[in-house]
Amino acid sequence: MANKLDSKIPSGPIESKWTKTKFDYKLVNPANKRKHSIIVVGTGLAGASAAASLGELGYKVKAFCVHESPRRAHSVAAQGGINAAKNYQNDGDSTYRLFYDTVKGGDFRAREANVYRLAEVSANIIDQMVAQGVPFAREYGGTLANRSFGGAQVSRTFYARGQTGQQLLLGAYSEMMRQVDVGNVELRSRREMLDVVVIDGKARGIIVRNLLTGEIESHEADAVVIASGGYSNVFFLSTNAMNCAVTLDFDYAIVRFDWDMEQRAHPGRSGLFERRA
Numbered sequence: 678m679a680n681k682l683d684s685k686i687p688s689g690p691i692e693s694k695w696t697k698t699k700f701d702y703k704l705v706n707p708a709n710k711r712k713h714s715i716i717v718v719g720t721g722l723a724g725a726s727a728a729a730s731l732g733e734l735g736y737k738v739k740a741f742c743v744h745e746s747p748r749r750a751h752s753v754a755a756q757g758g759i760n761a762a763k764n765y766q767n768d769g770d771s772t773y774r775l776f777y778d779t780v781k782g783g784d785f786r787a788r789e790a791n792v793y794r795l796a797e798v799s800a801n802i803i804d805q806m807v808a809q810g811v812p813f814a815r816e817y818g819g820t821l822a823n824r825s826f827g828g829a830q831v832s833r834t835f836y837a838r839g840q841t842g843q844q845l846l847l848g849a850y851s852e853m854m855r856q857v858d859v860g861n862v863e864l865r866s867r868r869e870m871l872d873v874v875v876i877d878g879k880a881r882g883i884i885v886r887n888l889l890t891g892e893i894e895s896h897e898a899d900a901v902v903i904a905s906g907g908y909s910n911v912f913f914l915s916t917n918a919m920n921c922a923v924t925l926d927f928d929y930a931i932v933r934f935d936w937d938m939e940q941r942a943h944p945g946r947s948g949l950f951e952r953r954a
């Protein structure tokens with residue numbers, strides 16, 4: 678029997694769908710965060726950032742990846758840059774324009790509420806990455822440089838030579854490893870997620886295979902974040918690494934941090950920012 682895909686997009690005007698929903702969420706008291714555990718599947722840019730942020734907030738995080746090191750995630754391959762509606766050039770860019778370009782560039786298949794959120798947080802992400810030490814290209818005066826990329830009519834792509842993804846991944850990875858060091862994040866590499874444990878419609882754990890021993894393990898948590906990257910091997914031709922857990926997403930309609938679609942390396946449509954949407 679086919680599952681009904683419920684994307685759980687919040688209601689209301691596009692500009693306030695996620696802002697209002699976030700405000701309506703119940704907060705967890707800082708003292709109680711320790712009592713909650715979160716599983717993060719995948720430690721690419723999406724997963725490593727999520728694990729680092731959740732760990733820093735005080736949650737008990739378990740992060741999983743198939744590689745021997747998170748630095749091998751395919752995020753390392755991204756070259757062109759990362760889009761942000763900072764409008765440094767005063768060339769007419771705005772949150773709405775980045776949203777519009779991304780929806781259009783994505784052939785109108787993206788979830789618009791999530792794309793809007795992506796555009797909204799885009800400027801903050803650059804600041805966060807800079808704070809993590811990512812060496813973005815700069816003008817001679819010291820301000821961050823950006824360029825027009827992927828057919829965009831404005832300059833909004835921030836870059837680190839031709840290795841933006843690698844530099845961003847090193848930043849996210851270092852932050853995650855800092856949380857591993859202080860004991861907030863437990864990293865389990867060489868684990869492949871096979872299934873999600875769903876109790877009363879909520880993801881409460883995962884089943885993984887230990888790729889070194891072949892052993893099947895189960896892990897429980899209060900919440901599960903799937904950040905396992907793009908479609909990859911669903912497609913015959915893809916520039917992405919050949920590993921993905923996309924079929925599980927369809928089974929459970931899980932909330933993803935990134936949905937890389939067919940992966941054609943085009944910052945104007947999906948790109949690095951999507952991990953935050």
Ligand SMILES: Cc1cc2nc3c(=O)[nH]c(=O)nc-3n(C[C@H](O)[C@H](O)[C@H](O)COP(=O)(O)OP(=O)(O)OC[C@H]3O[C@@H](n4cnc5c(N)ncnc54)[C@H](O)[C@@H]3O)c2cc1C
Pocket residue numbers: 718719720721722723724741742743744747750751752753754755756757758759760841842868869870871904905906907916917918920921922934935936937940941942943944947948949950951952
């Ligand atoms: C060649 C190339 C160039 C690109 N250029 C750009 C660009 O210039 N600008 C831009 O914005 N975007 C670009 N992109 C897209 C961008 O890199 C991706 O959208 C982004 O890095 C995806 O990050 P992610 O963390 O979601 O996935 P990934 O980095 O792929 O990480 C996936 C993680 O999930 C883990 N995983 C997968 N399956 C399982 C499983 N079953 N069990 C456990 N763990 C699992 C992996 O081990 C990995 O840790 C490019 C992509 C490629 C391939």
